[in-house]
Amino acid sequence: xNAVNDPTxxxxxxxxxxxxxxxxxxxxxxxxxxxxxxDHIETLSPDSLYYxxxxxxxxxxxxxxxxxxxxxxWVRHSLHDAKLAEQLAVLDPTFYNNPExxxxxxxxxxxxxxEESEYLQWSQASQRFQFIRSQIVVxxxxxxxxxxxxxxxxxxxLSTNSIFYHFIDSRRRTESNIDDFRQWLGFFGGTYQxxxxxxxxxxxxxxxxxxxxxxxxxxxxxxxxxxxS
Amino acid sequence: MTSMLESYAAVAGEDVIRHLQQLTRPLRGKTMVHxxxxxxxxGVAEILEKMVPLARELGIDxxxxxxxxxxxxxxxxxxxxxAIQGNQIGIPETQLNHFRxxxxxxxxxxxxxxxxxxxxxxxxxxxxxxxxxxxxxxxxWIWRCHIDASHPYRRPWRFVEQFxxxxxxxxxxxPQFVQPMPHPSYIISPSIDPLSDKNIDLPQEELxxxxxxxxxxxxxxxxxxxxxxDRFKDPxxxxxxxxxxxxxxxxxxxxxxxGSATDDPEGEAVLNEVRFAAGDxxxxxxxxxxxxxxxxxxxxxxxxxxxxxxxxxxxxxxxVTEALWKGKPVIGGDTGGIRLQVINxxxxxxxxxxxxxxLRIRYLLNQRQKMEEMGIKGKAFVRENFLLxxxxxxxxxxxxxxxxxxxxxxxxxx
Numbered sequence: 001x002n003a004v005n006d007p008t009x010x011x012x013x014x015x016x017x018x019x020x021x022x023x024x025x026x027x028x029x030x031x032x033x034x035x036x037x038x039d040h041i042e043t044l045s046p047d048s049l050y051y052x053x054x055x056x057x058x059x060x061x062x063x064x065x066x067x068x069x070x071x072x073x074w075v076r077h078s079l080h081d082a083k084l085a086e087q088l089a090v091l092d093p094t095f096y097n098n099p100e101x102x103x104x105x106x107x108x109x110x111x112x113x114x115e116e117s118e119y120l121q122w123s124q125a126s127q128r129f130q131f132i133r134s135q136i137v138v139x140x141x142x143x144x145x146x147x148x149x150x151x152x153x154x155x156x157x158l159s160t161n162s163i164f165y166h167f168i169d170s171r172r173r174t175e176s177n178i179d180d181f182r183q184w185l186g187f188f189g190g191t192y193q194x195x196x197x198x199x200x201x202x203x204x205x206x207x208x209x210x211x212x213x214x215x216x217x218x219x220x221x222x223x224x225x226x227x228x229s
Numbered sequence: 230m231t232s233m234l235e236s237y238a239a240v241a242g243e244d245v246i247r248h249l250q251q252l253t254r255p256l257r258g259k260t261m262v263h264x265x266x267x268x269x270x271x272g273v274a275e276i277l278e279k280m281v282p283l284a285r286e287l288g289i290d291x292x293x294x295x296x297x298x299x300x301x302x303x304x305x306x307x308x309x310x311x312a313i314q315g316n317q318i319g320i321p322e323t324q325l326n327h328f329r330x331x332x333x334x335x336x337x338x339x340x341x342x343x344x345x346x347x348x349x350x351x352x353x354x355x356x357x358x359x360x361x362x363x364x365x366x367x368x369x370w371i372w373r374c375h376i377d378a379s380h381p382y383r384r385p386w387r388f389v390e391q392f393x394x395x396x397x398x399x400x401x402x403x404p405q406f407v408q409p410m411p412h413p414s415y416i417i418s419p420s421i422d423p424l425s426d427k428n429i430d431l432p433q434e435e436l437x438x439x440x441x442x443x444x445x446x447x448x449x450x451x452x453x454x455x456x457x458x459d460r461f462k463d464p465x466x467x468x469x470x471x472x473x474x475x476x477x478x479x480x481x482x483x484x485x486x487x488g489s490a491t492d493d494p495e496g497e498a499v500l501n502e503v504r505f506a507a508g509d510x511x512x513x514x515x516x517x518x519x520x521x522x523x524x525x526x527x528x529x530x531x532x533x534x535x536x537x538x539x540x541x542x543x544x545x546x547x548x549v550t551e552a553l554w555k556g557k558p559v560i561g562g563d564t565g566g567i568r569l570q571v572i573n574x575x576x577x578x579x580x581x582x583x584x585x586x587x588l589r590i591r592y593l594l595n596q597r598q599k600m601e602e603m604g605i606k607g608k609a610f611v612r613e614n615f616l617l618x619x620x621x622x623x624x625x626x627x628x629x630x631x632x633x634x635x636x637x638x639x640x641x642x643x
Binding site for chain 1: 405641
């Protein structure tokens with residue numbers, strides 16, 4: 001393990017930390033009924049879909065929000081349909097390999113509910129759904145590590161946006177749809193497989209970014225102070 | 230890190246400041262000018278007072294300019310403000326022509342600065358026409374709309390829109406406020422400055438002194454609404470709510486504290502309506518405070534048991550943010566940005582009527598534990614989302630994004 005931890009003895013690149021900032025842009029698309037919501041979702045750009053599932057983590061929101069994604073929240077609070085809200089709330093974007101699969105499942109739930117409930121064919125929402133898209137600005141943080149154990153000292157100091165970039169945003173950047181940490185640890189062969197397995201158990205969908213940072217830091221800390229020793 | 234950045238790091242977190250420093254790197258040395266219509270009074274001036282020096286500390290050549298106008302100009306801009314918020318107000322053509330003239334005069338004064346700047350942020354309708362008189366501009370111009378433009382009265386809106394359409398981007402506080410534009414419309418919530426006199430922690434002696442000065446009984450519950458004397462803030466509705474609640478809580482006290490901004494000619498008329506509604510009730514204090522009475526307002530919010538902001542129209546409602554930051558539950562009008570901040574049973578209650586407000590006043594004053602829990606949640610909510618550092622971050626992001634066209638993912642090197 002010592003050998004692979006020395007980057008001068010391997011071709012493994014340093015892990016260069018990046019940071020990001022997200023900004024919301026109005027699309028001028030709005031929905032007052034479930035049918036309108038459905039039709040807009042069908043043609044929604046992937047970045048807009050992304051925003052409505054993940055944007056809340058980086059932009060002002062109440063952490064104890066009842067629903068994680070905007071669609072479920074709107075269906076519950078503006079259309080007052082508890083059943084569909086539950087179904088949409090369970091949609092976890094990390095589960096889908098690409099935005100089109102996620103969109104397909106989203107539409108499936110809505111179509112089923114529209115067929116099932118005559119009321120929802122014409123019911124007007126108390127507030128319209130506002131479709132938003134986002135721009136993400138990514139920049140280098142000038143921090144990098146060569147060896148996985150250096151993560152222990154670095155992760156607690158990362159901004160929550162950097163955590164978002166490497167643990168969540170990575171899933172739409174990497175071929176295998178995983179976070180950057182696991183991707184990088186994979187370069188060391190099977191050496192860090194137990195750590196990779198532990199990281200894969202962290203579910204980013206139901207925690208705040210601050211909690212996610214704590215979980216990641218604790219996972220690396222635990223691995224290098226207890227498992228390895 | 231400079232002392233100013235250290236001070237913000239102490240409140241917002243060191244990671245937040247480091248993040249701002251990194252985001253600023255591609256913008257170092259760029260010039261940024263903010264323009265609004267008043268140096269004192271109102272949320273815009275309060276934000277710029279700190280945001281501009283903070284941006285300078287981060288390495289951006291930032292400055293703040295204020296346009297000047299006469300009473301006719303401010304009468305017109307007040308009408309435009311109300312019309313954009315939906316009031317059906319006809320504005321005489323002579324006033325609209327005067328609006329153009331005043332903007333042209335100000336453009337003549339500011340042209341060298343504005344045309345050279347890399348980024349120009351124009352706040353609200355008052356200086357919106359400056360762009361038209363700065364033909365040789367080099368940088369990106371952004372119109373920042375702080376008011377609720379969701380259902381504007383169409384004719385006055387079209388007058389403002391003709392100027393705004395020429396900008397490179399606009400910013401609205403909430404998605405539902407956005408009017409279609411030929412450029413990107415960004416969504417950025419405003420913020421409060423935790424280190425300003427209005428929001429900083431105050432010593433108990435100062436709170437006691439303010440309480441004594443205004444004759445507030447320390448042993449009786451008190452509700453407070455802090456806002457301009459403006460009909461959209463519904464101060465008369467607040468008095469109605471107070472009177473209904475007082476039937477059940479006889480020692481209830483209320484303070485209505487309003488400042489006056491130099492660009493608001495309507496305030497006095499509304500103040501008279503409020504005084505009439507209050508009658509001779511000694512437990513209602515109507516305070517017309519000078520624009521620099523920030524520490525007094527801060528103290529009044531901290532002395533309150535509950536803060537009200539019963540607006541019927543609201544841009545964002547920074548007084549709500551201020552109250553939450555002080556750990557107070559807020560009873561707010563179910564409108565605009567108040568909806569984003571007041572979460573029923575978590576940070577306060579949204580209401581639509583004086584009756585609704587009265588009911589929630591009674592509920593909270595009978596649920597002290599709940600009030601405390603709401604206060605803790607409210608403060609944490611503001612720390613995470615509505616401090617100046619977050620708004621500055623989004624401005625910087627927007628500036629970087631505007632330099633890189635409309636891509637949804639922008640990689641900045643260096």
